[in-house]
Amino acid sequence: MSVLEADNVRVAFGAAEILNGVCFSLRAGEMVGLIGPNGAGKSTLLNGLSGILTPDGGMVALDGRPIDVISREERAQSVGYLEQNAVAHWPLRVDRLVALGRIPHLSPLRRQTAEDERAVEAAMAACDVVALAARRVTTLSGGERLRVMLARVLAGTPSLILADEPVAGLDPLHQLETMKLLHGLTRQGVGVAVVLHDLTLAARYCDRLCLLSQGQVRADGLPIEVLESDAAASAFGVTLKVAETGGVRVVVTAEKVL
Amino acid sequence: MRVKTPPIGGVTVLFAVGVGAAFFASLVIGPADIDAWRIVKGLFGAADETANLVAAGIRLPRALLGVMVGAALGLSGAALQGFLRNPLAEPGLLGVSASAALGAVIALYFGVMALFPLALPVFAVLGAMAAALVIQGLAGRDASMLTLILVGVAVSSFAGSLVALALNLAPNPHAALEIAFWLLGSLTDRSMLHVWLALPFIVAGAGLLLMTGRGLDALSLGEKSAQSMGVDMGRLRMLVVFGTAACVGGSVAVAGVVGFVGLVVPHLLRPLVGHEPARLLPLSALGGALIVLIADIGVRLIPSQGELKLGVLTGIVGAPFFLGLLLKTRSEMR
Amino acid sequence: MKTGWFVSSLAFAVVLFALTGRPLMAEPLSSAGPQRVVSLSLCADQFVLALTPRERIKGLSVLANSERYSPFAAEAQGLVRHRATAEEVMALDPDLVVAGGYTRRQTVDMLTRLGVPLLSLPPAELGDVPDLIAQVAAAVGNPEGGARLAAAFTSALTRARDRGMVGALYRPGGDLPGPKTVENEVIERAGLTSLAASLGLQAYARVTIEELVVHRPDVLIVDSRHDAGPSLGRQILFHPALRQMSAVHGMADVEMPIRYWLCASPRSTAAISLLTDKLDRLDGQGGRVQ
Numbered sequence: 037m038s039v040l041e042a043d044n045v046r047v048a049f050g051a052a053e054i055l056n057g058v059c060f061s062l063r064a065g066e067m068v069g070l071i072g073p074n075g076a077g078k079s080t081l082l083n084g085l086s087g088i089l090t091p092d093g094g095m096v097a098l099d100g101r102p103i104d105v106i107s108r109e110e111r112a113q114s115v116g117y118l119e120q121n122a123v124a125h126w127p128l129r130v131d132r133l134v135a136l137g138r139i140p141h142l143s144p145l146r147r148q149t150a151e152d153e154r155a156v157e158a159a160m161a162a163c164d165v166v167a168l169a170a171r172r173v174t175t176l177s178g179g180e181r182l183r184v185m186l187a188r189v190l191a192g193t194p195s196l197i198l199a200d201e202p203v204a205g206l207d208p209l210h211q212l213e214t215m216k217l218l219h220g221l222t223r224q225g226v227g228v229a230v231v232l233h234d235l236t237l238a239a240r241y242c243d244r245l246c247l248l249s250q251g252q253v254r255a256d257g258l259p260i261e262v263l264e265s266d267a268a269a270s271a272f273g274v275t276l277k278v279a280e281t282g283g284v285r286v287v288v289t290a291e292k293v294l
Numbered sequence: 295m296r297v298k299t300p301p302i303g304g305v306t307v308l309f310a311v312g313v314g315a316a317f318f319a320s321l322v323i324g325p326a327d328i329d330a331w332r333i334v335k336g337l338f339g340a341a342d343e344t345a346n347l348v349a350a351g352i353r354l355p356r357a358l359l360g361v362m363v364g365a366a367l368g369l370s371g372a373a374l375q376g377f378l379r380n381p382l383a384e385p386g387l388l389g390v391s392a393s394a395a396l397g398a399v400i401a402l403y404f405g406v407m408a409l410f411p412l413a414l415p416v417f418a419v420l421g422a423m424a425a426a427l428v429i430q431g432l433a434g435r436d437a438s439m440l441t442l443i444l445v446g447v448a449v450s451s452f453a454g455s456l457v458a459l460a461l462n463l464a465p466n467p468h469a470a471l472e473i474a475f476w477l478l479g480s481l482t483d484r485s486m487l488h489v490w491l492a493l494p495f496i497v498a499g500a501g502l503l504l505m506t507g508r509g510l511d512a513l514s515l516g517e518k519s520a521q522s523m524g525v526d527m528g529r530l531r532m533l534v535v536f537g538t539a540a541c542v543g544g545s546v547a548v549a550g551v552v553g554f555v556g557l558v559v560p561h562l563l564r565p566l567v568g569h570e571p572a573r574l575l576p577l578s579a580l581g582g583a584l585i586v587l588i589a590d591i592g593v594r595l596i597p598s599q600g601e602l603k604l605g606v607l608t609g610i611v612g613a614p615f616f617l618g619l620l621l622k623t624r625s626e627m628r
Numbered sequence: 629m630k631t632g633w634f635v636s637s638l639a640f641a642v643v644l645f646a647l648t649g650r651p652l653m654a655e656p657l658s659s660a661g662p663q664r665v666v667s668l669s670l671c672a673d674q675f676v677l678a679l680t681p682r683e684r685i686k687g688l689s690v691l692a693n694s695e696r697y698s699p700f701a702a703e704a705q706g707l708v709r710h711r712a713t714a715e716e717v718m719a720l721d722p723d724l725v726v727a728g729g730y731t732r733r734q735t736v737d738m739l740t741r742l743g744v745p746l747l748s749l750p751p752a753e754l755g756d757v758p759d760l761i762a763q764v765a766a767a768v769g770n771p772e773g774g775a776r777l778a779a780a781f782t783s784a785l786t787r788a789r790d791r792g793m794v795g796a797l798y799r800p801g802g803d804l805p806g807p808k809t810v811e812n813e814v815i816e817r818a819g820l821t822s823l824a825a826s827l828g829l830q831a832y833a834r835v836t837i838e839e840l841v842v843h844r845p846d847v848l849i850v851d852s853r854h855d856a857g858p859s860l861g862r863q864i865l866f867h868p869a870l871r872q873m874s875a876v877h878g879m880a881d882v883e884m885p886i887r888y889w890l891c892a893s894p895r896s897t898a899a900i901s902l903l904t905d906k907l908d909r910l911d912g913q914g915g916r917v918q
Contacts, residue, residue, distance in 0.1 A: 324838050326838050326839055326842035327842075343876070344844065347841050347869055347877075351872065352837055352841065353838070402858055402860070403858060403859060405857070405858060407858065408858060465856050466855055466856055466862065467856065468859055468862075469859050472801075472859060472860045482836060483837045483838075485867055485869065601834055
């Protein structure tokens, strides 16, 4: 059972405090949505959780052990990170790009084994990019590229995935497919934390929502409770209503908060 | 469908064979008319006095240096391009080579080398390191193409001017005339001493650079993703900086600045390895060795009044290539 | 207002100039010979020092008193030296300037334009020296001294017996002085066959170590091994192959000073006798001769 926790994390860039006393947790098998207005610190929190950034205060722990004690490779084997607007700098073949996801598991001299190859194949199948295997990643559409990048993360067989705005800029079809894919992963036991701006998607697919505003956690709980809370209203500056239509949950912006 | 890791490809073997052939050609071509068989025997001391001396004392060091310098330059070009994620990066354009030349010039003309010979490559490595650190500081983090070129021009011009100044201030009055060697490179009249001076640094540098493969592969996805995969960016940076400094310092100390090899070779060979930075490293070493050996043979075959410098040939091919590359990536330079 | 100031200053300067009597055009040489002789370069220094009374030499090149480069170094001690720019030369107020090898074209042109009497000595070989002596002697008003010097030079222009050995002078950077150079003629007059000549090389040709090994001369002559300061070119003179040729293959290694043959000078014949002596000591000895 994997769990990634941020305990009273503080991150400051110079005089500006981006995160101040943030507590957050992600468990295997659950889908957590990180929501909040722009500049709330959501990406920064993900960076801190994934080990890219070292917090100035507080602690991040994986399975109870502080991240700075665990080796980078060990941490990378458990925690996968999908960057916002992930791109490849060189026009790599899709299958070779996905194979890069095995890097945390490869020791300096060890080459890829059959086990690695299987993980890569499984990841590509899960993200439905097998047909794109021989294509160059720079020739793909936005939606296809995202699925390939996600496959790369999956190839590392992480137990926890942190995704920073994976559906930004995608058309509705691909947004839906991506969220379904991520949700499906949680059903297989992977824990997924995803930063989202689209509150409807957040309400539909997440088991839990964490609302961040101005560097602090303002609410953490079931989607409906968080979205219709006063904290959400004051954070976004608008009151939100969660409704259901045709069996699908939607979130509407009701009124500006005075 | 199996996603196999490609083995040491046929391309690598092909290039290795090519380097072997060029090495042999470099051994048997020279101003003196000695047939190949005599040269081969001469390498083992089994021919007549003259052939022995020419083969082992003159042709052999020259061919060895061709391989060493070419491999060092090709490898460091590939590593720099992979690390900076920029196809315009290479030690010459970034001023690393000129700075290495400055170190070497200070060691040689001001008597330091007379005290201990290794001062020559050591000072060159220090010069290269200084430039690499400046580049890293000014243009390291996701620098645009324009920033990188500008920083490179600045460092390169500055170092080049200092080389000229140092040569003019040197005790020996003929020093100023030797600037052509330092800024254009040459392998003529080098001896096994030069091979031994450069070898430890080039080998060490190559070792460090070959260790960057996996990190550079991960870096294809960007710094953040690479870090999330467990890549230690600080360690990777040190490997690239020290490895480049050692390779370039060792080469420039004994052969002067041979330009454009580190730019052209990785760029041409990249499509052959699917644009993967790790696989490009060893192939660029071979490609660089091949290019320099061929250029050095060309220098001996093209009739000219004075001595034709290596950098003239690599420049004639490399500079238009660089221009073409600039035009092609013009849109990315904003 | 400003223009007025400018014009007045200009007029003042012109008047001042005219009053001090410094002519812009030179006066013709007096029959006693020029009183203020300036030599423009090392090669011209030699002739000026050989033929001009000391008190009339007002300027020599910067290398004139260098033991390494000038055979007249002793005679040049205590005399004024300059860096051969037109400005410095004009400041010495010469009534004769002698220019020789290694002068800047622009400097000579400017001095000519300024109307300074200038004697330009052409590039010379040993055989031209008596004629150059005569020219300079005439210009400085010392024809009898010139005739004596020329005669002494000619009689010192000896030729040793043919030693049946091939010799080559190897300069830093791998230059081999060939036919039509002073160095080559000295080598031949010392009794050696010149390698450069037998290879059909012209003037100063670049020869690689490899070519030197293949055409191995019997005598390798070196004049700059202990030059001022290290350089790449000088390093070539220490190439292991050259050492091997001396140590193992019996090539003789002879060191000569550079000053006698750097220019075609009245004392260049000293090189012939010096080299002849060293080669005489070689015969039957082999190896290095200091």
